[in-house]
Amino acid sequence: MNMTADPRYIAFTLIEAGQKPFLPLDRAIEDAAQKLDRLSQKNKGLCHAIVFGVFRHRGRIDQLICHGSKLAFDRIDPKVKTILRMGVFQLVFLDRVPDFAAIHTSIELAKPICGKKASGFINAVLRNIARSHQNVALPCSHKDLIGHLTAAFSIPPWLGKRWAARYGEKKTLALAAALMALPPLTLRVNPRKISREDLTANFERAGIKTQTTRFSPLGLQLRTSGIAIPDLPGFNAGLFQVQDEAAQLAVQLLGPRPGENILDACAGLGTKTCHMALEMDNTGCITANDTGESKAGRLAGEAGRLDIDIIHNTHVDMTRAGVNDFSFYFDRVLVDAPCTGLGVLARNPDSRWKRRSKEMMRMAALQKKILNGSANLVIPGGVLVYAVCSCEPEETTQVIQRFLDKRKDFAPDPSGFEAHLPFFCESGPKAFNKTTFPDHLDMDGFFIARMRRKK
Numbered sequence: 083m084n085m086t087a088d089p090r091y092i093a094f095t096l097i098e099a100g101q102k103p104f105l106p107l108d109r110a111i112e113d114a115a116q117k118l119d120r121l122s123q124k125n126k127g128l129c130h131a132i133v134f135g136v137f138r139h140r141g142r143i144d145q146l147i148c149h150g151s152k153l154a155f156d157r158i159d160p161k162v163k164t165i166l167r168m169g170v171f172q173l174v175f176l177d178r179v180p181d182f183a184a185i186h187t188s189i190e191l192a193k194p195i196c197g198k199k200a201s202g203f204i205n206a207v208l209r210n211i212a213r214s215h216q217n218v219a220l221p222c223s224h225k226d227l228i229g230h231l232t233a234a235f236s237i238p239p240w241l242g243k244r245w246a247a248r249y250g251e252k253k254t255l256a257l258a259a260a261l262m263a264l265p266p267l268t269l270r271v272n273p274r275k276i277s278r279e280d281l282t283a284n285f286e287r288a289g290i291k292t293q294t295t296r297f298s299p300l301g302l303q304l305r306t307s308g309i310a311i312p313d314l315p316g317f318n319a320g321l322f323q324v325q326d327e328a329a330q331l332a333v334q335l336l337g338p339r340p341g342e343n344i345l346d347a348c349a350g351l352g353t354k355t356c357h358m359a360l361e362m363d364n365t366g367c368i369t370a371n372d373t374g375e376s377k378a379g380r381l382a383g384e385a386g387r388l389d390i391d392i393i394h395n396t397h398v399d400m401t402r403a404g405v406n407d408f409s410f411y412f413d414r415v416l417v418d419a420p421c422t423g424l425g426v427l428a429r430n431p432d433s434r435w436k437r438r439s440k441e442m443m444r445m446a447a448l449q450k451k452i453l454n455g456s457a458n459l460v461i462p463g464g465v466l467v468y469a470v471c472s473c474e475p476e477e478t479t480q481v482i483q484r485f486l487d488k489r490k491d492f493a494p495d496p497s498g499f500e501a502h503l504p505f506f507c508e509s510g511p512k513a514f515n516k517t518t519f520p521d522h523l524d525m526d527g528f529f530i531a532r533m534r535r536k537k
């Protein structure tokens with residue numbers, strides 16, 4: 083068998099890569115682009131379904147493996163475990179693969195990777211599970227909430243305990259269920275090229291259903307699935323960019339205006355940077371900063387597609403940033419800080435199994451330093467927006483509280499929040515931040531806060 087042309091072998095290598103703590107699954111998939119492109123459309127779809135399905139449903143899959151294996155779960159060899167997980171996913175969740183095919187292909191995959199003995203073990207476990215999985219009940223949520231959250235919603239026990247203690251059973255179950263659903267694909271219209279109404283009409287003509295976002299004036303949620311983003315009409319012409327509504331609101335809260343001088347302190351691949359440039363009608367100057375130098379190329383590609391030319395890149399470590407690193411102060415600074423990403427587990431199912439509770443404090447320490455360093459670059463009277471794709475207090479409210487306690491030259495900006503995102507901030511006249519939860523409003527879990535440097 084030519085393993086490199088086998089979708090299940092490629093899925094195996096991607097799952098193994100995606101389990102590594104510091105390699106996001108998305109990156110592993112990007113790195114395998116050439117191999118994936120050599121597959122037929124059908125096999126590529128199968129490979130993606132297995133990879134994402136194994137991460138998404140791992141809680142239930144592992145429960146079934148524990149049930150079907152005579153060998154204790156912790157004693158199963160990691161590679162054998164991966165092949166078992168792939169087999170169970172196909173048996174239980176992938177209707178289009180008959181049971182015999184799920185078992186046979188798993189055995190064939192195992193032979194060259196794990197040897198004959200292991201393939202016999204895989205055969206026995208999968209046959210057991212094929213016979214019995216419908217009779218293996220989920221733990222009852224009232225008696226064993228944490229076990230239920232893990233098996234039904236792939237929420238690891240440490241996170242289940244944390245959420246149950248903070249939110250209680252009902253909200254935790256709603257949150258976990260929302261994170262299991264496939265997240266919506268949301269676009270942001272490029273208003274320099276087309277209106278939201280006209281883009282909607284373009285999509286309608288192509289048989290693609292959409293719905294306008296509730297809060298962002300530029301957002302369009304796709305209701306038709308299964309179309310690759312580059313195949314959507316208007317992609318090459320730069321009529322839109324993919325961006326969740328919560329992320330759109332972060333830029334709206336910043337409120338960049340034409341002609342201003344803006345710093346995107348953690349620009350990453352630059353989705354928010356491009357959004358800012360469009361809000362500024364491509365006039366003024368945006369400094370897109372990120373320590374990850376390789377991301378600048380991707381950002382430049384997107385800027386080119388959208389006809390934007392006011393962005394330039396820097397690679398300053400913002401934990402140590404000072405005015406000397408840049409030649410001027412900025413009218414507005416966005417700090418879209420690195421975080422645990424616990425608000426976007428629905429998009430990154432591998433993260434469920436990589437995050438650890440101790441990471442929260444490490445991230446919070448980094449976020450405080452980046453926020454403090456970035457704040458030094460805000461012009462007196464200028465705006466500072468802090469954002470993360472997490473709803474955890476350590477990374478959100480506690481970071482800004484600590485910042486405001488230390489930095490007496492900054493103040494919360496509730497009137498700015500109200501002006502830019504009316505009807506959206508937390509209740510109360512002094513609210514200057516907002517947490518969105520995935521079980522509400524059909525958008526990612528996100529946190530945004532707006533502050534102003536005193537004059």
Ligand SMILES: C[S@@+](CC[C@H](N)C(=O)[O-])C[C@H]1O[C@@H](n2cnc3c(N)ncnc32)[C@H](O)[C@@H]1O
Pocket residue numbers: 347348349350351352353354355371372373374377398399400401418419420421452
């Ligand atoms: C949440 S991501 C940014 C996403 C981006 N704003 C977007 O909309 O696509 C956080 C980024 O912070 C960058 N980063 C991490 N540590 C940093 C530091 N000390 N200084 C500057 N950037 C940093 C990471 O490389 C990562 O790209």
